[in-house]
Amino acid sequence: xxxxxxxxxxxxxxxxxxxxxxxxxxxxxxxxxxxxxxxxxxxxxxxxxxxxxxxxxxxxxxxxxxxxxxxxxxxxxxxxxxxxxxxxxxxxxxxxxxxxxxxxxxxxxxxxxxxxxxxxxxxxxxxxxxxxxxxxxxxxxxxxxxxxxxxxxxxxxxxxxxxxxxxxxxxxxxxxxxxxxxxxxxxxxxxxxxxxxxxxxxxxxxxxxxxxxxxxxxxxxxxxxxxxxxxxxxxxxxxxxxxxxxxxxxxxxxxxxxxxxxxxxxxxxxxxxxxxxxxxxxxxxxxxxxxxxxxxxxxxxxxxxxxxxxxxxxxxxxxxxxxxxxxxxxxxxxxxxxxxxxxxxxxxxxxxxxxxxxxxxxxxxxxxxxxxxxxxxxxxxxxxxxxxxxxxxxxxxxxxxxxxxxxxxxxxxxxxxxxxxxxxxxxxxxxxxxxxxxxxxxxxxxxxxxxxxx
Numbered sequence: 298x299x300x301x302x303x304x305x306x307x308x309x310x311x312x313x314x315x316x317x318x319x320x321x322x323x324x325x326x327x328x329x330x331x332x333x334x335x336x337x338x339x340x341x342x343x344x345x346x347x348x349x350x351x352x353x354x355x356x357x358x359x360x361x362x363x364x365x366x367x368x369x370x371x372x373x374x375x376x377x378x379x380x381x382x383x384x385x386x387x388x389x390x391x392x393x394x395x396x397x398x399x400x401x402x403x404x405x406x407x408x409x410x411x412x413x414x415x416x417x418x419x420x421x422x423x424x425x426x427x428x429x430x431x432x433x434x435x436x437x438x439x440x441x442x443x444x445x446x447x448x449x450x451x452x453x454x455x456x457x458x459x460x461x462x463x464x465x466x467x468x469x470x471x472x473x474x475x476x477x478x479x480x481x482x483x484x485x486x487x488x489x490x491x492x493x494x495x496x497x498x499x500x501x502x503x504x505x506x507x508x509x510x511x512x513x514x515x516x517x518x519x520x521x522x523x524x525x526x527x528x529x530x531x532x533x534x535x536x537x538x539x540x541x542x543x544x545x546x547x548x549x550x551x552x553x554x555x556x557x558x559x560x561x562x563x564x565x566x567x568x569x570x571x572x573x574x575x576x577x578x579x580x581x582x583x584x585x586x587x588x589x590x591x592x593x594x595x596x597x598x599x600x601x602x603x604x605x606x607x608x609x610x611x612x613x614x615x616x617x618x619x620x621x622x623x624x625x626x627x628x629x630x631x632x633x634x635x636x637x638x639x640x641x642x643x644x645x646x647x648x649x650x651x652x653x654x655x656x657x658x659x660x661x662x663x664x665x666x667x668x669x670x671x672x673x674x675x676x677x678x679x680x681x682x683x684x685x686x687x688x689x690x691x692x693x694x695x696x697x698x699x700x701x702x703x704x705x706x707x708x709x710x711x712x713x714x715x716x717x718x719x720x721x722x723x724x725x726x727x728x729x730x731x732x733x734x735x736x737x738x739x740x741x742x743x744x745x746x747x748x749x750x751x
Contacts (some may be wrong), residue, residue: 446548673717
């Protein structure tokens with residue numbers, strides 16, 4: 298066989314082998330071919346963004362029932378009207394794809410989905426805010442030094458939050474970061490198809506703007522952010538409901554060493570007198586605390602009143618009726634802090650009202666204790682008044698068994714005194730009180746207490 302014929306034969310054999318190999322590759326099942334990597338999915342705590350009418354990080358004006366999310370990094374902000382960066386959010390059997398149109402919550406440089414993330418000592422997929430809230434990472438502060446009061450790593454606009462995912466409260470969700478890989482799909486969840494990003498959903502035709510919050514006619518009102526209101530500390534947020542359309546809130550803590558936020562309402566009352574103090578409790582935003590602790594400074598003392606802001610949302614609630622302005626040097630005010638009996642609930646700071654009350658009811662008083670002391674007795678008395686407060690007491694005494702009543706202490710402000718010497722006799726006592734509005738309690742017909750049992 299000539300060299301030329303041998304080369305021709307080898308060429309034919311090689312060509313046949315190449316055809317067989319190509320046919321084998323074309324027939325290979327899809328599962329054996331290279332597949333694109335799926336986008337990573339992490340469990341993240343989500344909060345509702347709200348803020349209708351305000352501007353997002355890409356210049357979009359937030360619409361009612363809008364559809365987008367916010368992530369805490371400028372690096373993945375989609376240009377206005379586009380969905381260059383998108384996430385899939387899945388919650389309790391429902392799933393939706395939404396564009397990233399805003400930056401937050403808390404941080405602006407926390408690309409926690411990035412293996413080469415800014416906070417490299419934290420695991421990928423765990424937001425810095427989550428680590429700060431639960432573990433005290435970075436001293437519990439965000440990148441601007443604010444106290445982090447929610448472990449949230451994503452904010453969700455109202456339409457996506459309420460309408461697509463049917464969320465009713467801030468909660469944990471599954472988030473897939475779709476620019477990092479193929480969409481893993483909703484799994485067993487129901488896929489929701491919202492309008493395209495360039496056409497936000499219009500307001501629901503059945504939704505009406507909330508009625509304005511109105512205080513009782515004639516009352517003196519101090520709203521949050523107005524004259525007479527002052528706040529201090531970290532972790533302040535705003536929500537779009539309440540008197541004048543908004544209110545401030547902070548997350549609660551049960552640890553006094555972590556309490557940082559406080560506010561005081563100081564009214565300018567037209568005259569001294571009795572006022573009922575009423576607090577308005579807004580009905581939107583994160584779940585409210587069940588134990589907000591209001592400190593009411595009035596003429597007689599500082600009274601602590603605990604209110605369930607969650608159960609009473611959307612109403613004016615009374616903190617009690619007190620006397621204000623009748624005692625020199627005592628400024629009327631109400632204080633509220635983030636310290637409650639629970640963690641992570643919203644403490645709401647909105648309007649307080651001082652409503653004038655006419656005091657026509659006399660106080661109630663009694664002799665409360667008689668103790669043997671030396672050759673006499675220590676007599677103790679006291680009373681209560683629901684409005685203006687007790688101004689003074691009158692105390693009378695009589696010799697047992699049939700002596701007449703004699704004035705002993707008249708228009709006194711003390712509530713205890715020594716009586717004696719007894720010289721072997723027994724005595725009975727009675728007391729009456731007058732309040733700051735001039736109402737005088739009648740004398741009781743009989744003695745309230747005597748020395749026979751002392």
